Amino acid sequence: MVQRIANDARIRTEIRQPGTIEWASAQMPVLRAIRTRFAKERPLTGAKVAILFHLTKEVANLALAIREAGAEVLLTPSKMATIELAALEGLQTSGIRILTGSTDSGNGHLQQVLSFAPDVAVDNADLFSLWHGSDSPPEIKGMSIHSRSACLIVDDYWARHKSLRFPVVEIGSSNIKLELESTLGTGQSVIDALIRVTGLQLSGKRIAIVGYGNVGSGIAHAARGLKARVLIVQNSAYRALKATMDGYDVVPLHYAAQQADILITATGNKHVLTSRHFPLLRDGVFIGNVGRSHEEIDVAALERDTTSAEIVNYNLTAYVLNSRRIYLMGGGHQFNHIAGGANSSELMDLSLALHALTLERIWKVPTFTREIHPVEEAILDEVARLKLQQLGIEYGSE
Numbered sequence: 001m002v003q004r005i006a007n008d009a010r011i012r013t014e015i016r017q018p019g020t021i022e023w024a025s026a027q028m029p030v031l032r033a034i035r036t037r038f039a040k041e042r043p044l045t046g047a048k049v050a051i052l053f054h055l056t057k058e059v060a061n062l063a064l065a066i067r068e069a070g071a072e073v074l075l076t077p078s079k080m081a082t083i084e085l086a087a088l089e090g091l092q093t094s095g096i097r098i099l100t101g102s103t104d105s106g107n108g109h110l111q112q113v114l115s116f117a118p119d120v121a122v123d124n125a126d127l128f129s130l131w132h133g134s135d136s137p138p139e140i141k142g143m144s145i146h147s148r149s150a151c152l153i154v155d156d157y158w159a160r161h162k163s164l165r166f167p168v169v170e171i172g173s174s175n176i177k178l179e180l181e182s183t184l185g186t187g188q189s190v191i192d193a194l195i196r197v198t199g200l201q202l203s204g205k206r207i208a209i210v211g212y213g214n215v216g217s218g219i220a221h222a223a224r225g226l227k228a229r230v231l232i233v234q235n236s237a238y239r240a241l242k243a244t245m246d247g248y249d250v251v252p253l254h255y256a257a258q259q260a261d262i263l264i265t266a267t268g269n270k271h272v273l274t275s276r277h278f279p280l281l282r283d284g285v286f287i288g289n290v291g292r293s294h295e296e297i298d299v300a301a302l303e304r305d306t307t308s309a310e311i312v313n314y315n316l317t318a319y320v321l322n323s324r325r326i327y328l329m330g331g332g333h334q335f336n337h338i339a340g341g342a343n344s345s346e347l348m349d350l351s352l353a354l355h356a357l358t359l360e361r362i363w364k365v366p367t368f369t370r371e372i373h374p375v376e377e378a379i380l381d382e383v384a385r386l387k388l389q390q391l392g393i394e395y396g397s398e
Contacts, residue, residue: 019345021064021090024057028349029390030383031061034356038069043360045070050118052076052127053146054337055098058348060087062122063096065356074099074116076109078124079294081330082337114138120362122355124292125150131165132157142167142362144355148178148214149268149292158372167368169358171351174375176383178214181351185343186336187218190264190290191226193340197315197329198286200262203227208260210253211267212236212243215290219264220248231256254280262286265296275301281326288329290336299332315339353383 025032038044049066053059055077067073075091076099077083091098099109110130117138121127124146131137143166145151151172158164171177195202207223208231209216220230220243232243233253240250256263257273257280265272268291275298281287289296303309306319312327315338319326330338342348357379362368388395 019057020086021057021060024345025061027345028058028061028352030349030353030386031065031356033386034353035061035065035068038065038356038360042068042070044363047071047120047359047363048074048116048118049359050074050076050113050116050121050123050127052078052113052121052123054078054082054342055087056082056084056337056342056348057087057090058345058352060091062352062356063091064094066359067094067096069356069360073097074113074118076113078126079333079337081333082342120144120359122146122359123150125153128154128157128168137165140166141366142169142368144169144171144358144362146171146177146351146355147268147292148172148182152268154372164370164372167362167370167373169362169373169375171354171358171375174351174354174380176354176375176380177351181343181347182214183218183221185218185347186215186290187220187222189336189340189343190219191222193336193338194262194264194286194288194329197288197313197335197339198262198327200286204229205261206231206259208233208251208256208263210234210256210263210265210272211291212239212248213266216266217243217246219266219290220246224248231260253277257281260285263288265289266291267296268292270295271298272296274298275305278302278305278321278326281321281324283324284327286327286329288335289332290334292334294333297328297332299328302326302328350383350387353386354379357382 044066049071051063063073063075073096075096099112113127114137119141121143123143128143145154145168151170154168202223203226205228207228209220210233212232212234224230230248232248232250233256234240234243234250243250257277263285270293287297302319306321308320310318312318315330317328319328329335336342354375358375
């Protein structure tokens with residue numbers, strides 16, 4: 001099974017950014033410093049840690065840091081389509097167990113995570129939902145949650161039940177995750193992947209972005225920096241106002257669908273772009289999703305409504321609808337992961353370092369309450385301090 005995944009990932013890896021686990025580590029000085037300390041102090045000795053995440057070379061470095069802290073590690077990919085061959089093969093002799101399924105291929109394999117009975121976990125909401133949907137799951141000391149959309153799932157559960165089965169630390173709500181990784185990192189990686197897939201000159205193109213959260217705003221800023229004409233679609237009145245004050249044209253989705261040369265969904269919701277919108281799209285439009293849900297674009301409806309389809313390249317499919325071509329990037333999955341290098345190792349370094357330090361804190365402190373916690377200020381400060389130190393920047397008022 002691992003070999004099949006490797007074979008399937010090989011073509012993607014060849015067109016992504018080059019690099020091995022070791023190459024990524026060289027770009028991740030903060031996590032590398034934490035890993036060095038972990039190897040000496042072994043603060044997670046005796047812990048069993050489950051990680052549910054994209055299987056990338058950056059996440060591989062997080063898993064290795066946790067293993068060197070003394071923990072037994074189980075890693076399961078959150079999406080088959082985003083597995084990086086270099087990471088998969090690089091971990092084969094590491095002592096880290098890798099599940100050969102993923103959450104987008106069904107939840108059956110996640111029962112293996114329950115059987116593993118982790119003490120702590122790094123999650124993107126699927127393990128949280130698994131634990132809270134099971135009748136008698138094993139006890140767990142706590143989880144760190146990564147993406148903002150995953151945090152919203154946890155927040156919604158808390159709002160409805162006012163109780164959790166274990167403490168949750170929301171990495172995805174921290175400024176380091178939101179303002180640095182999500183806005184700067186994803187903004188750059190989406191534009192990078194877009195150009196890789198399409199070869200388009202973006203200056204003068206009309207790019208519609210559905211969603212103006214941290215991710216959407218980052219994409220908008222990056223696109224405008226390349227002289228694109230940016231349209232914003234946003235349901236939230238505040239976010240629509242924010243986009244307007246940032247100088248963007250805010251329009252309804254039906255208008256954006258008719259005007260855009262490129263349309264990108266970045267909401268985290270399902271069925272944002274549907275069969276209601278496909279007949280409105282311009283001939284030759286490029287559409288793609290970067291939100292957490294691989295169903296933001298209703299690909300099943302697109303395939304049903306179109307008369308024919310042609311694979312242009314590994315990451316681009318042309319669908320014909322009423323003599324018009326609609327180009328789908330990345331099969332509806334997060335195309336910055338599928339077709340590009342995803343977020344840079346340098347920015348993933350910061351948010352993954354938050355996970356490493358948070359897991360250490362959860363394991364060591366038995367008094368965490370069973371509710372939602374922000375990342376501790378001391379941890380945020382340590383990560384920022386280590387990064388500034390690496391950059392050679394002195395800071396302070398004196």
